[in-house]
Amino acid sequence: MMRRRAWRRALKPAALAIWRERGRTLLAVSGLAIGVAAVALLVALGAGAERALQATLEQQGRNLLVVNAGRTETDVLRGGSRPFETLELSDWQAIRDQISGLERAAPIASGAKTLFYDGQVLSTSIIGSTPDLQHAKNYPMVVGRFLDDFDVVHRQRVAVVGAFITRELFSGEWPLGEQLTIGGVPFTIIGLLQAKGTSPDGSFEDDQIIIPISTAQRRLLDVDYLDRIFVQASTQDALGRVERDLRTLLRSRHGLDLTGAADDFVIRDQTRLLTAQRQTGGSFSRLIAGLAALALGLGGVGLLAVSLLSVRDRFGEIGLRLAVGARRRDILWQFLGESIMTAALGGLAGLGLGLAAIHFGENLSRWDLAFTWASVVIPFGVCLGIAIVFGAYPAVRAARLDPIAALHSP
Numbered sequence: 001m002m003r004r005r006a007w008r009r010a011l012k013p014a015a016l017a018i019w020r021e022r023g024r025t026l027l028a029v030s031g032l033a034i035g036v037a038a039v040a041l042l043v044a045l046g047a048g049a050e051r052a053l054q055a056t057l058e059q060q061g062r063n064l065l066v067v068n069a070g071r072t073e074t075d076v077l078r079g080g081s082r083p084f085e086t087l088e089l090s091d092w093q094a095i096r097d098q099i100s101g102l103e104r105a106a107p108i109a110s111g112a113k114t115l116f117y118d119g120q121v122l123s124t125s126i127i128g129s130t131p132d133l134q135h136a137k138n139y140p141m142v143v144g145r146f147l148d149d150f151d152v153v154h155r156q157r158v159a160v161v162g163a164f165i166t167r168e169l170f171s172g173e174w175p176l177g178e179q180l181t182i183g184g185v186p187f188t189i190i191g192l193l194q195a196k197g198t199s200p201d202g203s204f205e206d207d208q209i210i211i212p213i214s215t216a217q218r219r220l221l222d223v224d225y226l227d228r229i230f231v232q233a234s235t236q237d238a239l240g241r242v243e244r245d246l247r248t249l250l251r252s253r254h255g256l257d258l259t260g261a262a263d264d265f266v267i268r269d270q271t272r273l274l275t276a277q278r279q280t281g282g283s284f285s286r287l288i289a290g291l292a293a294l295a296l297g298l299g300g301v302g303l304l305a306v307s308l309l310s311v312r313d314r315f316g317e318i319g320l321r322l323a324v325g326a327r328r329r330d331i332l333w334q335f336l337g338e339s340i341m342t343a344a345l346g347g348l349a350g351l352g353l354g355l356a357a358i359h360f361g362e363n364l365s366r367w368d369l370a371f372t373w374a375s376v377v378i379p380f381g382v383c384l385g386i387a388i389v390f391g392a393y394p395a396v397r398a399a400r401l402d403p404i405a406a407l408h409s410p
Contacts, residue, residue: 028346031303032299032302032386033349035295035379036346036354037350038354039296040354040378041354047372063103063238065231065232065239065246066228066230067087067266068228069266086225089213091253092105095246099242099246101233102231104132106129106136108227111126112125117180124162124207124208125208125209126220127210128214129147129212142192142194143174143176143191145190146191146210147210147212155214156212157186157211158187158189158211160209160210161175161191162209164195165207166192187209239269243267247263296386303342303343304390304394307338307394308397331398334398335394335395339388339394340391347384348380354379
């Protein structure tokens with residue numbers, strides 16, 4: 001109760017002093033505002049990066065492992081390579097039937113083909129797969145349907161079309177039921193995919209057509225091997241065990257353990273890939289964090305300098321207050337209150353500046369920025385902490401002044 005009363009007595013003279021010294025206050029507020037805005041922008045950048053990572057995970061499929069056919073060096077070209085042809089449909093079936101902790105598995109046979117439609121020609125990627133691909137890779141539909149088991153079993157000539165192809169060949173209209181020719185074979189369009197953009201490995205996912213894997217292998221690509229298999233674990237905790245079981249199963253099926261040969265496949269964890277990308281961008285975040293800390297530090301030094309100058313110029317006022325009965329803690333609370341009020345003004349101004357920077361940065365740049373409560377609480381809390389740290393010394397100095405010496409100071 002006593003401390004609360006002391007605060008109340010200190011607030012009015014502190015506010016009057018801040019108003020009298022508007023120039024100095026503005027200088028201190030400006031330094032703190034820049035630091036707070038920088039911290040708010042940093043927090044928003046971190047939240048935006050996390051949001052973008054989660055969105056990418058959702059877009060690419062959660063808990064996803066990619067089993068790629070390995071590559072072997074050839075003597076045709078220096079540094080040239082070709083994929084192994086050891087991943088087969090039987091491997092996919094064994095994975096689906098024998099690996100526990102599995103949600104689904106989708107085989108992939110792919111190749112480049114030329115499309116023909118109404119006199120137009122377009123080169124694109126053909127993806128042969130099964131119905132599980134839609135959920136493993138999270139392919140949302142705009143209209144129509146995805147592949148089903150009947151399409152795969154009966155080698156149906158049906159196609160699910162990517163957003164880029166819809167835009168280029170059909171002017172963005174819905175070509176459900178239309179026929180297009182792929183590599184000389186007519187296909188009926190049964191579904192249109194939503195736009196997905198670029199995947200973490202750099203491939204453009206809107207420039208592709210998905211057809212039944214049986215049709216792709218026998219009628220278009222003329223192959224009996226797979227390029228990759230998408231394997232989705234039931235939970236994130238199961239990823240490590242599923243990856244180990246995959247490697248054990250495939251090495252056994254390919255006879256690699258008997259010869260001691262290296263893997264003829266590569267298993268990639270999409271989550272680890274995205275996390276590595278986020279860590280790569282961490283150096284930029286650390287640079288911004290350093291600049292924000294420097295800006296706040298300079299703001300704190302500015303507050304300290306302004307507070308010390310205010311104490312020096314008000315020796316007479318301090319001495320008079322002490323002489324007429326003011327207690328030293330009243331002087332302490334007054335000057336500490338001035339620092340806190342100045343910091344609060346700087347914090348509010350900095351938050352306004354930071355929120356404006358977040359808004360315009362999100363609209364005018366390609367950065368992912370996300371406004372969260374942490375963008376407000378953290379920088380404002382740091383600013384008040386700076387007020388206490390850098391304002392304590394001038395307040396203590398003012399409270400310890402000798403009244404006689406203060407009154408006789410010039």
